[in-house]
Amino acid sequence: MSEADRIRWQCRRGLLELDLVLGKFLDSHFNNLSPAGLATFKRLLSYPDNDLWDFLNRKTPPPDAESAQIIRLFD
Numbered sequence: 741m742s743e744a745d746r747i748r749w750q751c752r753r754g755l756l757e758l759d760l761v762l763g764k765f766l767d768s769h770f771n772n773l774s775p776a777g778l779a780t781f782k783r784l785l786s787y788p789d790n791d792l793w794d795f796l797n798r799k800t801p802p803p804d805a806e807s808a809q810i811i812r813l814f815d
Contacts, residue, residue, distance in 0.1 A: 744766075744770060747766070747770070747778075747781075747782065747785070748763075748766055750782075750785045751763060751765075751766060751785065753789050753792075754789050755789045755790075755793060757793065758789055758792060758793055758796075761796060761814065762785075765813065765814055768813075769813050776806070777806075777809070777810060780806040780807055780809070780810050781810050783807070784807055784810060784811075787803075795807070795811055796811060796814055
C-alpha cells in the first residue's frame with residue numbers, strides 16, 4: 741500500500757462531513773504538499789474527529805502555525 745493510500749484510508753472518519761472535506765483536500769492538494777506539509781497534515785489526522793472538524797470550521801484555533809497553514813488550504 742502506498743503512502744497516499746494509507747493517508748486516504750486515515751481520512752475515512754466517523755463524520756461524513758470530514759470524509760468529504762478531507763477527500764476533496766487530498767484530491768486537490770496532496771500531490772503539492774511539501775514533506776513538512778505532509779507531516780503536518782498527518783499530525784492533524786491524529787486529532788479526534790470533533791477537534792479536527794472544529795479546526796477546519798475555525799471554531800477552535802489550530803494547534804500551531806504549521807497546522808494553520810494547512811488548514812488555510814481547505815478554503
